[in-house]
Amino acid sequence: LQALRAGGFDAVVLSLVLSFLPTPGLRRHMLDRVKKCLRNGGSLLLIEKTALAPEGHAGLERRRAFQEAVEAAGFATLKYAALGRLDGGSRLHAHAWHLIAPEDKVPTAHPGPSFRDDIVPLMQPGVAAQQDSDGMAQ
Numbered sequence: 001l002q003a004l005r006a007g008g009f010d011a012v013v014l015s016l017v018l019s020f021l022p023t024p025g026l027r028r029h030m031l032d033r034v035k036k037c038l039r040n041g042g043s044l045l046l047i048e049k050t051a052l053a054p055e056g057h058a059g060l061e062r063r064r065a066f067q068e069a070v071e072a073a074g075f076a077t078l079k080y081a082a083l084g085r086l087d088g089g090s091r092l093h094a095h096a097w098h099l100i101a102p103e104d105k106v107p108t109a110h111p112g113p114s115f116r117d118d119i120v121p122l123m124q125p126g127v128a129a130q131q132d133s134d135g136m137a138q
Contacts, residue, residue, distance in 0.1 A: 001004075004037050004039060007037070009038055014044065014049065016031045031112070032073055035073055040101065040102065044099075046097045047097075048094065066095075067080065074107035077097055078098045078100055080097050
């Protein structure tokens with residue numbers, strides 16, 4: 001997304017992109033880049049795996065926290081839907097959001113969206129990971 005023109009797109013689709021990124025910080029970085037690419041009022045269509053949250057009340061709270069993290073990047077939710085059933089089962093297949101990037105919504109501080117299976121990398125005390133210009137640990 002570095003070479004794309006700022007404000008040059010009416011819509012961006014992220015399908016299973018955030019779940020591919022290993023940390024909440026990298027997910028937030030991706031959302032910040034998407035926001036820059038969208039014109040004011042542009043749409044973000046976001047689809048993520050159901051593993052971002054378990055079923056039941058705990059899952060609902062986790063999904064809400066994920067949505068709040070996405071909105072903290074400067075988006076407003078227009079619609080949310082739980083999608084699909086695989087092989088006729090009862091378990092949901094994906095979460096989907098239609099978000100917009102209104103010009104008056106300013107991004108706020110937030111570490112980024114997290115998934116229930118996030119693994120916090122073990123680091124030695126006092127040793128920070130080196131990062132390249134994209135924020136990826138080296």
